[in-house]
Amino acid sequence: xxxxxxxxxxxxxxxxxxxxxxxxxxxxxxxxxxxxxxxxxxxxxxxxxxxxxxxxxxxxxxxxxxxxxxxxxxxxxxxxxxxxxxxxxxxxxxxxxxxxxxxxxxxxxxxxxxxxxxxxxxxxxxxxxxxxxxxxxxxxxxxxxxxxxxxxxxxxxxxxxxxxxxxxxxxxxxxxxxxxxxxxxxxxxxxxxxxxxxxxxxxxxxxxxxxxxxxxxxxxxxxxxxxxxxxxxxxxxxxxxxxxxxxxxxxxxxxxxxxxxxxxxxxxxxxxxxxxxxxxxxxxxxxxxxxxxxxxxxxxxxxxxxxxxxxxxxxxxxxxxxxxxxxxxxxxxxxxx
Amino acid sequence: xxxxxxxxxxxxxxxxxxxxxxxxxxxxxxxxxxxxxxxxxxxxxxxxxxxxxxxxxxxxxxxxxxxxxxxxxxxxxxxxxxxxxxxxxxxxxxxxxxxxxxxxxxxxxxxxxxxxxxxxxxxxxxxxxxxxxxxxxxxxxxxxxxxxxxxxxxxxxxxxxxxxxxxxxxxxxxxxxxxxxxxxxxxxxxxxxxxxxxxxxxxxxxxxxxxxxxxxxxxxxxxxxxxxxxxxxxxxxxxxxxxxxxxxxxxxxxxxxxxxxxxxxxxxxxxxxxxxxxxxxxxxxxxxxxxxxxxxxxxxxxxxxxxxxxxxxxxxxxxxxxxxxxxxx
Numbered sequence: 001x002x003x004x005x006x007x008x009x010x011x012x013x014x015x016x017x018x019x020x021x022x023x024x025x026x027x028x029x030x031x032x033x034x035x036x037x038x039x040x041x042x043x044x045x046x047x048x049x050x051x052x053x054x055x056x057x058x059x060x061x062x063x064x065x066x067x068x069x070x071x072x073x074x075x076x077x078x079x080x081x082x083x084x085x086x087x088x089x090x091x092x093x094x095x096x097x098x099x100x101x102x103x104x105x106x107x108x109x110x111x112x113x114x115x116x117x118x119x120x121x122x123x124x125x126x127x128x129x130x131x132x133x134x135x136x137x138x139x140x141x142x143x144x145x146x147x148x149x150x151x152x153x154x155x156x157x158x159x160x161x162x163x164x165x166x167x168x169x170x171x172x173x174x175x176x177x178x179x180x181x182x183x184x185x186x187x188x189x190x191x192x193x194x195x196x197x198x199x200x201x202x203x204x205x206x207x208x209x210x211x212x213x214x215x216x217x218x219x220x221x222x223x224x225x226x227x228x229x230x231x232x233x234x235x236x237x238x239x240x241x242x243x244x245x246x247x248x249x250x251x252x253x254x255x256x257x258x259x260x261x262x263x264x265x266x267x268x269x270x271x272x273x274x275x276x277x278x279x280x281x282x283x284x285x286x287x288x289x290x291x292x293x294x295x296x297x298x299x300x301x302x303x304x305x306x307x308x309x310x311x312x313x314x315x316x317x318x319x320x321x322x323x324x325x326x327x328x329x330x331x332x333x334x335x336x337x
Numbered sequence: 338x339x340x341x342x343x344x345x346x347x348x349x350x351x352x353x354x355x356x357x358x359x360x361x362x363x364x365x366x367x368x369x370x371x372x373x374x375x376x377x378x379x380x381x382x383x384x385x386x387x388x389x390x391x392x393x394x395x396x397x398x399x400x401x402x403x404x405x406x407x408x409x410x411x412x413x414x415x416x417x418x419x420x421x422x423x424x425x426x427x428x429x430x431x432x433x434x435x436x437x438x439x440x441x442x443x444x445x446x447x448x449x450x451x452x453x454x455x456x457x458x459x460x461x462x463x464x465x466x467x468x469x470x471x472x473x474x475x476x477x478x479x480x481x482x483x484x485x486x487x488x489x490x491x492x493x494x495x496x497x498x499x500x501x502x503x504x505x506x507x508x509x510x511x512x513x514x515x516x517x518x519x520x521x522x523x524x525x526x527x528x529x530x531x532x533x534x535x536x537x538x539x540x541x542x543x544x545x546x547x548x549x550x551x552x553x554x555x556x557x558x559x560x561x562x563x564x565x566x567x568x569x570x571x572x573x574x575x576x577x578x579x580x581x582x583x584x585x586x587x588x589x590x591x592x593x594x595x596x597x598x599x600x601x602x603x604x605x606x607x608x609x610x611x612x613x614x615x616x617x618x619x620x621x622x623x624x625x626x627x628x629x630x631x632x633x634x635x636x637x638x639x640x641x642x643x644x645x646x647x648x649x650x651x652x653x654x655x656x657x658x659x660x661x662x663x664x665x666x
Contacts, residue, residue, distance in 0.1 A: 044372075205542055223633065229636040304551070307558060
């Protein structure tokens with residue numbers, strides 16, 4: 001089904017790169033006129049992206065259905081959204097948010113605890129109604145062969161979801177967190193990252209799962225195709241003030257399950273002292289009918305990243321499997337009687 | 338017991354640095370390159386594999402270095418596949434059941450080793466970890482007694498390494514052996530140095546901007562590291578360790594000073610000093626030359642596809658319990 005992806009990725013990236021200029025005209029023009037800001041540079045002349053940043057956001061990856069065709073909120077709509085979020089946060093801090101008894105949210109966490117309610121940490125507000133750009137604002141449809149592949153895998157996995165730890169998702173096994181990507185997407189918490197630039201390298205450390213990508217920018221090619229990694233193989237280069245990162249060599253499990261030839265292009269451009277515009281394009285002609293792109297602001301925050309704990313004192317995985325064993329025993333008893 | 342600390346850690350570290358310089362071969366006119374912002378350039382990929390044991394073999398007494406002849410003979414034996422008892426193979430020692438040691442990465446005769454004439458990684462006339470203080474021995478004995486009989490109760494009773502939380506070669510101070518996955522990549526940014534360990538694919542982002550340590554209340558497996566430059570040497574100071582990641586019986590007061598320098602183009606010299614007034618009667622230091630290696634550093638897998646180590650240990654314990662119960666009847 002390669003014919004369906006008519007645009008080459010290169011062409012597509014150029015379109016997307018051009019888009020924020022047009023797309024941003026409205027919000028940027030309306031925001032208060034900022035003092036003249038010049039792009040700082042590292043001692044070797046690279047645009048300086050260093051610092052601790054967050055991509056924490058309330059903007060969903062895909063556009064809500066009732067906003068079809070509407071790519072941006074107006075200033076008034078955004079202000080109303082921010083007000084609503086602040087009220088929700090106040091309520092959570094004072095009383096805790098009401099959750100539906102018996103739901104996972106109800107039993108899993110106390111969301112008024114620091115860091116678990118994303119409103120408690122700095123948010124990168126923007127006018128977009130979804131991270132995914134364009135009139136559709138959604139991940140494009142799967143190709144027929146991808147749908148078949150996914151159905152076959154699901155059918156094979158059905159009834160074995162709780163057999164053992166290997167049947168659980170990568171995140172539950174503390175192996176990889178899909179939001180760390182690439183592409184880097186916000187999660188409900190720990191959506192913080194640190195960038196360090198050296199001569200010939202850019203390091204992006206994600207607080208979530210304490211994973212770091214050491215990205216060479218010295219023009220080297222990708223590693224051999226037969227080496228697959230959870231986070232793929234990233235190589236970078238500079239286009240003007242923009243860091244462009246090209247990633248291939250993903251496994252078919254992360255960050256997009258069942259996608260076999262994912263190619264991600266990320267663009268990081270510092271647009272003011274406190275903001276990096278993060279743009280990405282994902283393509284896999286065997287998975288989606290066309291490439292798809294997203295963008296969100298990454299905002300500067302104070303502080304440093306601390307160590308991350310995944311499973312320490314967290315019995316979610318054990319309880320999931322134990323629960324399945326108990327359910328099996330009960331079912332066997334019932335069948336025996 | 339702080340009165341028993343005869344040397345300040347700073348003085349002790351300076352002494353070690355001096356001894357290394359004295360011992361380094363006179364290199365040509367090589368000087369440490371600089372990064373664009375003027376700091377010494379340590380960037381690159383290095384292999385920290387070594388056959389030198391941590392503590393000096395008993396028969397060598399106060400002999401801190403092999404002679405050129407002794408060293409050449411030792412290397413010849415190692416390259417021929419005969420590993421003498423003076424060398425410490427660690428995880429790479431022949432084991433019947435665990436690994437096929439001829440696989441790439443496991444064969445120590447194929448590893449990149451930096452030339453090191455030291456008889457032990459620990460420097461000084463003793464070449465040994467100093468004796469543990471009585472209260473530290475008591476503390477560790479009490480902990481061991483509490484754990485005794487519960488080693489296999491659950492995964493939580495197993496060591497951090499088995500749980501993929503903190504691997505031995507990843508933890509600091511870095512004490513490499515001849516084992517696999519011994520690459521270390523260094524990237525320097527303005528105000529930061531990043532160290533990526535191949536083992537467990539873990540990264541330390543160390544600020545060098547003069548900031549103080551984080552609050553003593555916050556404890557981390559790898560502690561809190563802050564760095565600064567002393568001449569051509571990166572000095573990293575680490576505190577805030579947890580008592581879960583105790584280093585050779587240390588307590589929460591563990592204080593680590595690491596020094597990274599490049600004596601020549603192909604070598605990164607790693608030196609460290611540890612002190613803990615609750616554990617040892619004096620600080621102790623070690624040094625390890627690391628050899629420049631070819632990258633890149635790939636991702637690392639801990640437990641994926643590795644069922645024998647963890648599941649089987651616990652399963653084996655359950656089977657033994659059942660057998661014990663049966664025998665008791």
